[in-house]
Amino acid sequence: MTTSGNDPFHTWLAVLAGEPELGLDPAWLSDEALAWLRAVRDAHGEVAPPYVPELMLERRAAVAETALAALRAAAERDLGSPLDLRPEVEAECDYDTTGSVAVFGEQVRALGPEEAKVTVADAVQTFVAHVHRTVWPTCPDHRTGLHPELTERRAVWHCRAGGHDLPMP
Numbered sequence: 001m002t003t004s005g006n007d008p009f010h011t012w013l014a015v016l017a018g019e020p021e022l023g024l025d026p027a028w029l030s031d032e033a034l035a036w037l038r039a040v041r042d043a044h045g046e047v048a049p050p051y052v053p054e055l056m057l058e059r060r061a062a063v064a065e066t067a068l069a070a071l072r073a074a075a076e077r078d079l080g081s082p083l084d085l086r087p088e089v090e091a092e093c094d095y096d097t098t099g100s101v102a103v104f105g106e107q108v109r110a111l112g113p114e115e116a117k118v119t120v121a122d123a124v125q126t127f128v129a130h131v132h133r134t135v136w137p138t139c140p141d142h143r144t145g146l147h148p149e150l151t152e153r154r155a156v157w158h159c160r161a162g163g164h165d166l167p168m169p
């Protein structure tokens with residue numbers, strides 16, 4: 001893999017970065033987001049900026065849905081009741097030209113699955129706290145609430161009481 005600024009991928013990235021409303025400044029893009037952009041270029045070529053918001057919205061909706069499906073299943077299993085929670089996707093959005101993907105009011109901005117999972121996990125926790133009036137999930141060893149975190153590029157449940165991580169579904 002090259003890090004040269006002159007290869008076609010980086011040239012295209014520079015074009016996208018020139019459109020501030022896309023929010024694709026290479027300095028702030030995660031490895032997951034870059035991997036997705038590379039996949040977009042491989043599949044569709046050097047997509048012109050006006051067509052990028054639709055692809056970003058689709059991608060955010062997809063990573064949010066995948067993360068929510070896994071977390072919802074885990075919460076339903078633990079709580080023993082169904083969670084009425086779906087991603088809210090809006091193509092037209094007053095404050096963001098790339099549209100809006102949200103879970104229980106929490107904006108999913110990530111383009112990568114692990115980063116999206118952290119946001120969605122936070123939203124599921126808030127939903128469970130509001131609607132089911134319980135703390136989920138809890139550490140089986142320390143019996144305290146767990147916190148979603150990105151550790152070594154993976155979404156994990158972090159236990160502050162024990163200073164350890166548990167895998168996220």
Ligand SMILES: [Zn+2]
Nearest residue numbers: 139142159162
């Ligand atoms: Zn623990």
